[in-house]
Amino acid sequence: MIKVNSLRVDYEELTAVRDLSFEVKEGQIYGLVGPNGAGKTTTIKALAGLLEPTYGEILINNIDPETHPREAQKYIGYMPDFAPVYNNLTAWEYLDVFAAAYLIEKKERPAKIKYWIDKVKLSEKAKVYIRELSRGMKQRLVLAKTLLPNPKVLLLDEPASGLDPIARKDLRDILKEISQDGKTIIISSHILSELSDFCNAVGIMEKGKMVVSGSLQEIRSRIKSKGLMIVRLAEHNEDQSLKLFNILNNSTQISGLQKISDIEIRASFLGDAKEAAWLLAQLVKQNILIAEFNVKQDNVEDIFFKIGAHEVS
Amino acid sequence: MLNLANNALFIRNWRERMRFSTVVSYLLILTLLIVIIIVNAQINYRYSEGGNIQGHSYPSYSQETHQPWYQKALIDLCALQAVVILLFGVFSGYKMAENDKINGTLDFHRSSPTPSYIQTIGIVFGSTVLEWVCFSAIFLVLICFSFIYKISILAILQFEVSLVFCAVFYHIFAVLIGITSNSHDNRRSTARAFILIYFVSMLFSSSNLSFLYHMTWIPPFEQLKLNIGENIANLNYRYGISSLQLYELKYMMFGFKVNSLILQIIVLIPMIALGFEGINRKITSSEHAIVTKGQSLMTLLFMLFMFLGSALSAVLLGIDTLNSQQYHSGFAGLNILPILIIALGILGSIIVTPTKLSFSKGLSKANKSGVIGINWEDEHSSNCYWLLMFCFISSVMFIFYGIIYKATLKETIISLIISLSYPVFFASIYEWFRFGKFYNKPIILFCIIFILWVIMPYLGSIIAPLFINMGYKNYFLAFSPFSGAVFAISAIQDKNFSIIETLPVLQVVIITTFAAWLLAYVRRMEITKDILGKKNISNIK
The missing domain is CATH 3.40.50.300 (P-loop containing nucleotide triphosphate hydrolases)
Incomplete structure (x- = not known):
């Protein structure tokens, strides 16, 4: 247009x-x-x-x-x-x-x-x-x-x-x-x-x-922007926690896994919404009880601050 | 085209200015003024007839003894009408147009699909709508007067039509000044606009040449007074020429006596069209020059042609010759022509000379469309070809004048060279300056011009007593167009004016003009090389 x-x-x-x-x-x-x-x-x-x-x-x-x-x-x-x-x-x-x-x-x-x-x-x-x-x-x-x-x-x-x-x-x-x-x-x-x-x-x-x-x-x-993935289990369960960690660890789109607590894991996510949905499906398939599955992508503000020196003409 | 009810800018102005309370208060004031005028005329009439009212003695007014009170009232009402439509109309036109420009609302109209000429009509007639309503109200009173007191309706109609043309002309120029205004200081810019409009019109109204005289509001009044039978014999008497000859000259063109209204229409319509086109261009893009190079040349041609018509009339009436006794008559085309050419040339070059940015834009566009140079008529182009055309038109007209006044070829050519050199010098130096890196410091140009046009001639007058040979003084005087115009006039008119006196002037003007032209040429070439030499024009440093 x-x-x-x-x-x-x-x-x-x-x-x-x-x-x-x-x-x-x-x-x-x-x-x-x-x-x-x-x-x-x-x-x-x-x-x-x-x-x-x-x-x-x-x-x-x-x-x-x-x-x-x-x-x-x-x-x-x-x-x-x-x-x-x-x-x-x-x-x-x-x-x-x-x-x-x-x-x-x-x-x-x-x-x-x-x-x-x-x-x-x-x-x-x-x-x-x-x-x-x-x-x-x-x-x-x-x-x-x-x-x-x-x-x-x-x-x-x-x-x-x-x-x-x-x-x-x-x-x-x-x-x-x-x-x-x-x-x-x-x-x-x-x-x-x-x-x-x-x-x-x-x-x-x-x-x-x-x-x-x-x-x-x-x-x-283009700027290799990484989203923040937050996964929270419904309850503390060692077995589910391990399964979750392994699935996320094996994904090529995920890096920098961090165990925040017994029920919460955070990681950097490189994929798009489709890939996030696929990952969630894998977790559900393994009968892991997920309370929260959130991928926070870089918004305009984040992108702006990641790029350039912000000088005026 | 004149569907004003659907014209956005007209509707805006109409709504803002035609509120019920505003209209009523205007009409009330108008009614009061009309009553005062009528009462005043009746009292004056009684004074002149009776000489004694309410037991007091008053001097009788000899000029009014033969004029019935209703004639005086009619003339005063016409004057009121002129004040309303011309003075207040110009004020409103300027103000409303300036508001639209400064507030940024004009940009909304610009970015709308309404054709710009419709917007021009809307802004010109809309901004003055209240004054037109008052004008119409007074017109109705005048018509009633003509019926009641058996005054010729044709006399009033001629005045009205003449005033309408005059008003449209002044309104258009007021709006044009308004929409080109960049000032946020409204009071100062309004004052500037008024001084400009009224100074120029007062200057023209004192001229006896029909072309300039009919650009003012005086002719409609003169004709009205004449048509209703007032004696106009007490016109200005000057330069030993009879008032009748002066009067005739104002209404002649190429030796023919022309009806005032027709003459006014002939003079004003092209000027109205020019102003209309100026507004149109400014609405289309605020970056456009008011006139194109072609339009400015057409205007020059028209002005010189009409001027020729006025001057020829003076020659045919026998009040403008090379006869030394009538040398100071003040009407002579030969007196005014060099001044007119110098003034129009300088003014024209200010309008048509682009800035470096504009010139660069033109070059880039020409380059984009696969053309090497910019079309000379394009507003982005250098003033070089415009100057050539200006010199050609001026020369042709100058030679005509030379023939009319029976000047020799040598005198004509010397006078022509002197007259043309100043606009060429100024246009070249102006372009050189505008294309240079100090273009945003006009004080520098002002200083250069001030030294050349004021300081140098002043030095000349100081050192004059030191030299017996007056030629040395002339070297200094030649820098200024003011003294240059005097040399140009003397060269063609004064038989005693020797070549020795003009030689230093010719030497100075030719050398300085060529030098200025060369400076402008070099700078033009530098920019052209810079722009066309880059592969990626959009990224020029």
Whole structure:
């Protein structure tokens, strides 16, 4: 759905993005991660057609936004890191203005506005002037505006910046919900825990360059990321404990076995979910009474800290 | 295209500005002002007729004795209408456009599928919608006046149409300044915009040349007064030329007397189109220059052509010749043309010269698409070819002027070389600077220009008494376009102006212009070599 090839974006004073290439498949939720100043906002603005690249190619659904901006923009919903609003309009009026901008038929507008204003939990504030809304509400309103034309591609630049924990959770829930509609989402953030829950692909940027990009599984295997396996027996039983130790010890995907207590074993796990399920089946087959079987994979935050020096451009 | 009810930017402005309470309060203030104007006109009328009201003696107003009160009220109402639509309209246009730009909401419109020209219409007419409503309300009062007091409806309609064109022209430029604003200090940027718009328009309104004069709001008033029968004989009287000749000159083009409204439309429509295109380009991409190189050249051609039309009219009226007695008439194309060419050239080069980054982008793109150089018309290209075209157009027009004023070929060529050298010098030095590593320190360029244009001529005037030969002084004066324009005018007009005086000027301008051009050329080549020499352009250090 989105292809970026050798992208370079310069400002007068600095090169914000340099030789950037990555691909986001349809339906993927792609987290663009990096420290402040890594070039995330510039990349998203270039994807939205708001910045002219110095060099390189961007394709949104095989359309180049630089040469065919109007065609490309039919697919794009863009939300910046701050909430640009018209303070002297009401929330409903604001959405109505952008419904017109997105060429939504006049008769369809009220239903669509109502749907999205309900979705972002602002129905009670529909007739309130935007200047009277809190920052979190404004952010949700801008999200509703972004979703209004039902774009196939969402470009969200730090959507939760400045939100309180409750508003952040609400936003996360909304994004999770819309991600299930098959939308392609690029979401940038430097708050890594935000992305961990729902991103299935990630690109880590540093100094305007892409350090690593791909699905979480690909990246985990590329950086030889080990998951933490925790197995807990239902009760203390020497025989079962020995069996468990032997099975785990014989597995090629497991290393660094540690006996934490008489009933708990921890180890590093290199395999994927399928291999973990197979291992569990083996344990059950041997009549070992398992109380807990947990494989904790590296999340976005863990991967980010395992990679790179985290410098800005 | 004009489906304003579905135009997002129009709807936004409409909603923000047309709240019931706002409209009612505006209309109430307007009604009060209209009442004050009518009452004031009636009182003035009584003063002039009776000379005594409520037992007091007042001096009679001789100019108003022949003017009925309703005519005075009508003119004052028209003035109110002009103030509302021009002054407040420009203010609102600028303010609303600037808000959209600074708040970042314009980016949302940019990234929407609405065509940019629809957005342009929305922002221009939406931002001034309340002023247009007030304009319409006053228009209704004027129509009622015309019916009640039997004033020619055509006179009012001509004024209205003329004012509409004028207002659209000013609104477009106010919006254009608004959406190019980068300042977060609203008060300072608003003040700057106002000073710019009103300084330029006041400057033009004092001109007697029809082309410049019809870019202002004065002609509609002059025509209105004339159409309702007011005496316009007391126009400015200056330079020993009759006021009638002055008046005629303002309404002539290529020697033909043209209806004021038509002349205004001829002058304003291309300028409105240019401003509209500027907004359109800025909405499409904030990084775009306001005009393309081709558009700037077309504008130059149009301006010089219209200027030729105005100047020719002055010649045909016999108020602009090489006759030394009328040398200071102030209308002469030959007086103004060198100044106009120098000013337009410098202004144009500021608009069309790319930055190093923009030039590099253009080269990379051209390289990507398999072309070696950038198309000269592309906004990323060097100003070099633009300058060539500028010199060509200016030369053709200059030669026309030379023929009209019966100047010799030698005089024309010397004057032309001097006039063109300053824009070429400035454009080259500007490009050299913009492509260099100190491009973000404009103070350096300012210092260079200040030394050349101010300090050097000043030194010339200091050392002048030390030399009997005035030619030495001219070497210093030649650096400045201000004194250069005087030399250019003298070279073509003053028969007593000797070649000895222009020779140092010619030597200086030719050498400095060539040196500046060479500097720009070398820097251009360095960047071209750097960009095209890299295999992976995206990764240039």
